[in-house]
Amino acid sequence: MSDPVTTSFDLECRNVRKNFAAFTAVNDVSFQIPQGSFFSILGPSGCGKTTLLRMLAGFQQPDAGDILIKGRSVLDTPPNKRPVNMVFQHLALFPNMTVAENVAYGLRRRKAPRHEIETAVKDMLARVGLPDSGGKRIDQLSGGQKQRIAIARCLVLRPDVLLLDEPLGALDLKLREQMKVELKHLQEKFGTTFVYITHDQSEALVMSDHIAVMNKGRFEQVGTPQELYYQPDTAFVASFVGDSNCWRGTLVSRDSEGAAIRTASGLQFRVEGALENLQQGQEAQVYLRPEAVKIELASASSHGDAGAGRGGENCFSGVVDAVLFDGARSQVQVSLDHSSESISVALPQTPMFHNIGKGQRVLLSWAAGQCSCFPV
Amino acid sequence: MKPQHFKFGLALLLTPILLWLTLLIALPHVDMAMISLRERVSAGTYAFSWSNYTAFFTEPLYWRTFMRTAVMSIMATALTLLIAFPISFYIAKVARGRLRPLLFLLCLVPFWVSELVRTYGWMILLRETGVLSSLLQWLGWVDGPVEMLYQDATIMVGLVYTSMLFMVVPLVSTLDSLDDSLIEAAYDLGASHWRVMRDVVIPHAAPGIVSGCIVVFMLTLGNYLTPTLLGGKDSLWFTEQIYTQFITRFNWEQGSAFGILLLILSSLIVWIGLRLSRQSFTKVMS
Amino acid sequence: MLASIPSSRYFRGAYHAYVAAFFVYLAAPLTVVAVFAFNDSLFPAMPWKGATLGWFLGEKSPQLGIFHDTELLESILVSLQVAVCTTVVSLALATCNAFLFERHDFPGKNLLYVLMLTPLVIPGVILGVSVLVFSSSIANWVEETFSYDLEALRPGLVLVVIGQFAFITTIATLVISARLRKFDVSLEEAALNLGASHFDVLRTITLPFLKPALVGAGIVSFLMSFENFNTTLMLVGSDAPLTIAMFDRLREGSTPVLNAVSLLLMAGSGGLAALSIFVRRKDE
Numbered sequence: 001m002s003d004p005v006t007t008s009f010d011l012e013c014r015n016v017r018k019n020f021a022a023f024t025a026v027n028d029v030s031f032q033i034p035q036g037s038f039f040s041i042l043g044p045s046g047c048g049k050t051t052l053l054r055m056l057a058g059f060q061q062p063d064a065g066d067i068l069i070k071g072r073s074v075l076d077t078p079p080n081k082r083p084v085n086m087v088f089q090h091l092a093l094f095p096n097m098t099v100a101e102n103v104a105y106g107l108r109r110r111k112a113p114r115h116e117i118e119t120a121v122k123d124m125l126a127r128v129g130l131p132d133s134g135g136k137r138i139d140q141l142s143g144g145q146k147q148r149i150a151i152a153r154c155l156v157l158r159p160d161v162l163l164l165d166e167p168l169g170a171l172d173l174k175l176r177e178q179m180k181v182e183l184k185h186l187q188e189k190f191g192t193t194f195v196y197i198t199h200d201q202s203e204a205l206v207m208s209d210h211i212a213v214m215n216k217g218r219f220e221q222v223g224t225p226q227e228l229y230y231q232p233d234t235a236f237v238a239s240f241v242g243d244s245n246c247w248r249g250t251l252v253s254r255d256s257e258g259a260a261i262r263t264a265s266g267l268q269f270r271v272e273g274a275l276e277n278l279q280q281g282q283e284a285q286v287y288l289r290p291e292a293v294k295i296e297l298a299s300a301s302s303h304g305d306a307g308a309g310r311g312g313e314n315c316f317s318g319v320v321d322a323v324l325f326d327g328a329r330s331q332v333q334v335s336l337d338h339s340s341e342s343i344s345v346a347l348p349q350t351p352m353f354h355n356i357g358k359g360q361r362v363l364l365s366w367a368a369g370q371c372s373c374f375p376v
Numbered sequence: 377m378k379p380q381h382f383k384f385g386l387a388l389l390l391t392p393i394l395l396w397l398t399l400l401i402a403l404p405h406v407d408m409a410m411i412s413l414r415e416r417v418s419a420g421t422y423a424f425s426w427s428n429y430t431a432f433f434t435e436p437l438y439w440r441t442f443m444r445t446a447v448m449s450i451m452a453t454a455l456t457l458l459i460a461f462p463i464s465f466y467i468a469k470v471a472r473g474r475l476r477p478l479l480f481l482l483c484l485v486p487f488w489v490s491e492l493v494r495t496y497g498w499m500i501l502l503r504e505t506g507v508l509s510s511l512l513q514w515l516g517w518v519d520g521p522v523e524m525l526y527q528d529a530t531i532m533v534g535l536v537y538t539s540m541l542f543m544v545v546p547l548v549s550t551l552d553s554l555d556d557s558l559i560e561a562a563y564d565l566g567a568s569h570w571r572v573m574r575d576v577v578i579p580h581a582a583p584g585i586v587s588g589c590i591v592v593f594m595l596t597l598g599n600y601l602t603p604t605l606l607g608g609k610d611s612l613w614f615t616e617q618i619y620t621q622f623i624t625r626f627n628w629e630q631g632s633a634f635g636i637l638l639l640i641l642s643s644l645i646v647w648i649g650l651r652l653s654r655q656s657f658t659k660v661m662s
Numbered sequence: 663m664l665a666s667i668p669s670s671r672y673f674r675g676a677y678h679a680y681v682a683a684f685f686v687y688l689a690a691p692l693t694v695v696a697v698f699a700f701n702d703s704l705f706p707a708m709p710w711k712g713a714t715l716g717w718f719l720g721e722k723s724p725q726l727g728i729f730h731d732t733e734l735l736e737s738i739l740v741s742l743q744v745a746v747c748t749t750v751v752s753l754a755l756a757t758c759n760a761f762l763f764e765r766h767d768f769p770g771k772n773l774l775y776v777l778m779l780t781p782l783v784i785p786g787v788i789l790g791v792s793v794l795v796f797s798s799s800i801a802n803w804v805e806e807t808f809s810y811d812l813e814a815l816r817p818g819l820v821l822v823v824i825g826q827f828a829f830i831t832t833i834a835t836l837v838i839s840a841r842l843r844k845f846d847v848s849l850e851e852a853a854l855n856l857g858a859s860h861f862d863v864l865r866t867i868t869l870p871f872l873k874p875a876l877v878g879a880g881i882v883s884f885l886m887s888f889e890n891f892n893t894t895l896m897l898v899g900s901d902a903p904l905t906i907a908m909f910d911r912l913r914e915g916s917t918p919v920l921n922a923v924s925l926l927l928m929a930g931s932g933g934l935a936a937l938s939i940f941v942r943r944k945d946e
Binding site: 385386389390393396400401404405462466479481485486488489492494495497498499501505506507509510540559560590595597601615618632638642643646658 | 667669677680681684685687688689690691692693694695698705706707708709755758759761762766768772774775776777778779780781782783784785786787788791792793794795796797799824827828831885888889891892895896905908909912913920921924927928931932934935939
């Protein structure tokens with residue numbers, strides 16, 4: 001990331017660590033979040049992301065390291081004095097209060113004058129698009145409305161950082177898609193720094209400016225959504241972000257631009273790109289996105305000349321094993337000739353493929369640079 | 377939350393409960409045990425002695441009353457369970473819609489009223505000049521007034537009545553948590569009504585049955601009002617002996633010994649009940 | 663069996679008849695008590711001699727109504743005092759206990775929880791007797807050592823409150839704990855996160871959530887205290903609470919004024935029961 005002297009960071013963690021008995025939940029995590037950005041921490045459940053977020057909010061104390069907000073350490077600041085607010089996983093809206101009382105709660109605790117509170121609440125409700133809901137009870141709101149009130153309740157306090165703990169998890173799929181867009185808009189409108197944790201890669205990819213992929217208490221990679229997707233640093237990132245075909249094979253030969261990998265079942269293909277960590281004869285893990293594979297229909301008789309490495313292009317023939325129709329995300333599974341490997345390929349949305357079925361012969365090809373290789 | 381704050385809060389919360397349990401529960405019973413083990417030598421001087429306990433075993437009236445109380449309490453508990461189980465099943469599984477909460481409420485209502493009032497009601501019903509006696513005469517089934525008070529069966533009716541709530545509530549709540557589809561599945565797999573009861577319903581209701589039985593047994597054993605009023609002078613209930621020793625004869629040493637014996641009996645039977653049904657005390661009581 | 667499972671018509675008929683008979687059995691004693699409150703006879707027994715309100719309003723013996731029976735009226739007052747004191751003290755300790763068991767972990771927690779439950783399995787008479795014995799021991803010791811008679815620890819209303827408190831607290835603790843267990847701790851964290859102090863959190867979030875349980879536990883405690891007989895009998899002094907006064911009258915043989923008191927008791931407890939159900943409903 002950029003130089004800390006020239007950029008102002010809203011939030012910074014330095015070598016933060018947290019242990020629970022013998023278990024290390026957060027292991028030596030450092031990161032910096034520039035002002036006004038949408039930062040996501042993406043990881044499977046149990047990776048330590050919730051613990052990290054709770055340390056930022058002050059509900060847990062790190063065993064080592066430092067947390068700085070706007071350049072000031074907040075380790076000695078109790079949670080009710082920290083300039084961060086949090087949207088809880090199940091929102092934690094107070095059921096015994098109205099919508100307006102929920103939004104006003106933080107201002108009341110600051111002992112703000114009554115008329116100021118009233119205007120601030122009214123203004124905030126209007127900005128989140130619920131101007132007439134002030135008098136409603138919480139259980140009269142829909143899931144998406146609750147979501148917006150939970151955010152409004154925090155933003156009305158003008159926090160330096162807003163923490164969001166998987167707030168979309170409880171929503172159904174349609175609403176979740178809609179809320180992703182809405183959250184991004186809200187963040188841009190208010191310009192507040194959002195720290196968003198989730199196990200759903202699509203939420204992170206759609207909304208974030210930067211994403212940290214977390215696994216077993218450590219950050220595996222921090223970068224833009226595109227960087228994570230196209231240039232994963234580790235095998236974990238490659239497999240966790242997006243769908244991939246994954247093979248395990250041995251590096252059989254290498255040259256100046258790339259190398260050839262052969263799997264146990266005899267599939268051999270060429271890879272190019274970052275291979276510095278790989279030696280001849282070493283085991284490697286290879287990932288290939290389904291949409292990176294070009295697919296063509298072939299006639300029943302033609303046996304494509306399977307081969308790797310012609311001009312950096314891998315070409316194979318095979319037979320369709322199964323069609324997994326899912327609209328725009330449809331895939332076919334193809335078993336390759338001359339090996340027992342099978343591969344998932346994204347189905348192009350052209351009329352040519354509308355009637356593809358089991359047993360159809362196809363030709364597959366992908367550029368050698370599309371594969372990501374990692375030593376095992 | 378700072379750890380030292382937390383410790384301070386813990387100490388603040390622990391103090392009252394420890395005071396309560398030591399001063400009002402533990403020490404009084406220890407003191408009672410100690411008093412039961414002494415004998416008055418002369419005014420104001422006491423000596424250690426087992427005499428209060430030997431008196432219990434040598435005086436037939438005492439231990440017969442004791443055994444009688446225990447046996448009748450067990451019988452009352454069993455009877456309450458037998459009567460309450462079909463009712464609880466009806467409320468939890470058969471009744472539908474608004475009838476359900478209504479019936480449950482009807483079961484609760486009598487127990488919002490003092491036990492004294494309930495027992496008084498039974499006296500009016502069962503005495504020689506009572507409602508039932510008059511009814512029987514009016515029907516021509518009997519020639520003269522019938523005295524139904526002061527009999528063991530009457531005591532039993534009163535005890536079962538008084539205990540009913542404490543059996544119905546835990547039974548209904550455990551039966552309520554039994555998924556109907558489990559019953560249907562057992563039936564679907566070919567079990568008879570009786571097998572379904574034995575294999576599915578009763579095992580599921582076991583915690584409720586045990587907790588109901590423990591509470592009912594304990595309440596019955598320690599009951600004073602119902603046996604005294606419905607059984608009259610000859611009810612021979614052990615709590616009456618305790619009352620007599622303490623209040624009438626002012627023989628606290630003997631009374632304490634009786635109290636300890638009753639406590640041992642009740643703990644023993646509760647323990648055996650838990651052991652036989654393999655339930656834990658904490659799970660059953662809360 | 664379930665409605666979805668077929669069973670014979672006779673079985674169903676018998677089952678329904680049994681349930682009906684059960685509810686007649688439940689209702690019978692209370693009904694006769696209520697009905698005989700209006701019998702114009704000196705004895706709460708058959709035959710029926712016509713209706714009267716005398717057992718409520720009658721001004722002089724032999725038909726002295728409850729509203730003019732100073733002895734019973736005073737005992738009601740005594741019971742009220744005892745019940746209010748017991749309820750307040752039990753609720754206070756029970757709330758502490760609920761927080762202790764639901765929010766804290768400490769060595770020996772399970773053992774303490776079991777000890778907390780024991781008052782439920784100690785027969786009321788024995789609990790009363792043990793408190794009587796222990797308090798007398800303390801009072802005797804104080805008298806011998808300081809030549810001062812500690813009046814409060816002799817049989818009397820203070821001792822009655824102490825004895826009832828000893829076991830009612832357990833019941834109140836169970837009621838309040840059950841509610842506190844359902845509380846979502848993230849609500850408290852959210853309040854802290856929005857800048858509330860710990861005291862604010864308790865006042866604005868936790869206690870409002872516990873309110874239905876506090877009201878419910880309060881009503882149960884009040885009724886249990888008001889109607890308690892076994893423990894009270896052992897600890898009572900010269901001032902008799904209502905149950906003791908009624909018991910004495912019952913043994914001597916009384917006029918239907920007792921039915922009138924009982925009817926008032928039923929109305930009172932019924933009202934409180936309805937209130938507690940209403941509070942629970944509203945909360946859901």
